[in-house]
Amino acid sequence: MNFILETQDKDTNARTGTIQTDHGEIKTPIFMPVGTIGTVKGVHQHELRDDIRAQIILGNTYHLYLKPGLEIIQGAGGLHKFNGWEKPLLTDSGGYQVYSLSSTRNIDENGVEFRSHIDGSRHYFTPERAIDIQRVIGADIIMAFDECTPYPCDYDYAKNSMEMTHRWLKRCKDQMDKTDGLYGHSQALFPIVQGSTYTDLRRISAETIASFDMPGNAIGGLSVGEPAEELYEMTEVVTSILPKDKPRYLMGVGTPANILECIALGIDMFDCVMPTRNARHGMIFTSNGVMNMKNAKWKADFTPLDENGTSYVDSVYTKAYVRHLFHAKEYLGLQIASIHNLAFYLWLVGEARNQIEKGTFKAWKDEMVPKLSQKL
Known part of the structure; x- marks a missing residue:
């Protein structure tokens, strides 16, 4: 994997670049649709490729390990x-599931024992095992095994967890160095910065992660319940330390406004389940704000979902029709909403890239952020 830094914004830390993988190029900043168990829910691969224009999607190590195996x-x-996806793939290491399965797992220095959420069977992940599993899955970008701490988090726990994550990173790197990929393409390992919302821990972790000189770097343990101000503060601390010539991936973030603010702080890569999860509940993201498609106000509104045409479905379906589908409990409503939201997110990061290249990013971002957050 190789990263080419192309444009640096004059007023912020936003930048554009290209990540080169054996399965194709990724133009940054980029949003990555989440395909937890090998599928982005409710969306065909040709729609991801042609309509949403996704350049990379995610799979999850924990879930794929359990099913299909x-x-x-x-x-x-x-x-x-x-899954028939010919473009780049990224896999999470399973570390976030360590966090989310707090009631059914046990952590020690060697790794994590957990119970399957499917059948209750016991399993054990170590850093080495996480690498071996991701070798089998075969993603282009794979993540180091880490512990994602909750929010709020006691300082001593956050510190001890961060230090263990650093020790696990060394073991992940060693396992990468002594194993080979299985399918003839290269795999890049990204380490993950931790440290909760403590500035000194985030600095230490960012410096430690950077010292490993890996192809890219990720920031974890944010967007887990902390206020947006703390998300931005910790992101700014970390991006000031992580090397400029490597892509920076902020894991699990977030709302459209979060994404623009974090692009301004120097983040290149994002993922989040929000566009598809919220779509299934009738929430539509647009360039003018957020709509609840179940509301009566859209019943006779025959205008596109987004008048600015941020997705291809805007030229086909109206607000009134999509509302009708949700009230009729037709699966097509969930599918249209999912496609629209993902296409909107990809439009948003693509337009951010255009604005950075033109030198107008900050003014555009400052205009867009208030609109993106308002309820229509």
Whole structure:
């Protein structure tokens, strides 16, 4: 994997670049749709490719390990061939599930024991095992095994967890160095900065992560309940330290406004379940704000979902029709909403890239952020 830094904004830390992988280029800043178990819910691969224009999607190590299982994925020739996605893939290491399964897991220095959410069976992940599993899945970008701390988090716990994450990173790197990919393409390991919302810990973690000189770097443990101000403060601390010539990935973020503010802080890559999860509940993101498609006000509104045409479905479906589908409990409503929201997110980061290249990003961002957050 290689990263080419192209444009640096004159008024902020926003920048554009290109990540080169064996499965194609990724133009940054970029949003990555989440395909937890090998599928972005309710969306075909051709829609991801042609209509949403996704350049990279995610898979989740924990979920794919449990279902369909490594034997099936390896038998198919890796996740690219199993799910028919020919562009780049990224896999989370399972560290976030360590956080989310707090009632059914036990952490020690060697790794994490957990119970499957499917059948209650016991499993054990170590840093080495997380790398081996991601070798089998075959993503282009894979994540180091870490512990994602909750919010709020006691300082001593955050410090001890961060230090263990650093020790686990060394083990992940060693396992990467002594193993090979299985499918003939390269895989890049990204370490993850932790440290909760403590500035000194974030600085230490960012410096430690940077010292490993990996192809890219990720920031974890944010967007877990902390106020937006703390999200931005911690992101700014970390991006001031992480190397400028490597892509920076802010994990699990976030709202459209969050994304623009964090692009301004120097983040290149984002992922979040929000566009599809909220879509399934009738929430539509647009360039003018957020709509609840179940509301009566859209019943006879025959205008596009977004008058600015941020997704291809805007030229086909009206607010009134999509509202009708939700009230009729038709699956097509969920699908249209999911496609629209993902296309909107990709439009947003693409337009941010255009504005950075033109030198007008800050003024555009300052105009867009208040609009993106308002309820229509």
